[in-house]
Amino acid sequence: MKRLNYFMLKDAKTEEDYKKVKSTVEKLDGVYKVDYEMDAEVIGVEYDDEKVSKEQIKAVVDKLGYTLIV
Known part of the structure; x- marks a missing residue:
């Protein structure tokens, strides 16, 4: 099912940090769109939860050295 979730990005x-996170998350199978709002420290991810989970999104962001709060 298609979902839109907002995550705190620490x-x-x-x-450049936000662009790196955006481009990495967009490469995941099942992710349709990624937006961010630097002032609020938030990224919005539109994705298919049957193909990719919040935990998988968090894992790739954490590997980049950032903290994603799901």
């Missing part, structure tokens, strides 16, 4: 300081 440890990302610059626009």
Whole structure:
């Protein structure tokens, strides 16, 4: 089922940090769209929860060295 979730993104300081997270998450199978709001420290992910889970999204972001709060 298609879902839209907003996650708090910690440890990302610059626009480049957010772009790196966005491009990495967008590559996951089942992710349709990723947006971010730096001022609020939030990323929005539109995804198919039958193909990818919140935990899988968190795992790839954590591997980049950032903390995603699900």
